[in-house]
Amino acid sequence: MQEQNEEKLQERRKRLTVAFVAAGTMLLFVLVIFLCIQFAMMGIGNATKKRLDKEIEDYNEIIAEGKNDLDYYSSEMGKYHLAIEQGWKPKQK
Numbered sequence: 192m193q194e195q196n197e198e199k200l201q202e203r204r205k206r207l208t209v210a211f212v213a214a215g216t217m218l219l220f221v222l223v224i225f226l227c228i229q230f231a232m233m234g235i236g237n238a239t240k241k242r243l244d245k246e247i248e249d250y251n252e253i254i255a256e257g258k259n260d261l262d263y264y265s266s267e268m269g270k271y272h273l274a275i276e277q278g279w280k281p282k283q284k
Contacts (some may be wrong), residue, residue, distance in 0.1 A: 263269040275281065
């Protein structure tokens with residue numbers, strides 16, 4: 192009788208051990224998948240950040256060039272050249 196109880200107890204321990212190992216393996220598998228997804232998201236985020244930084248740099252250059260153009264065409268010489276381009280004739284002295 193006591194031997195049967197010991198056998199049942201050992202069998203329960205084996206099943207419990209197998210269940211814990213299976214649960215631990217599944218948990219580890221889920222955590223590895225989660226980690227891979229996080230690394231992929233970080234890579235995508237870094238690529239997006241680099242692309243946006245490049246776009247900001249490009250737009251800042253365009254703004255700087257446009258400001259120079261605005262300063263030029265607001266000046267007397269710029270207005271003179273615009274008038275010539277539009278077909279105005281310079282005054283004869």
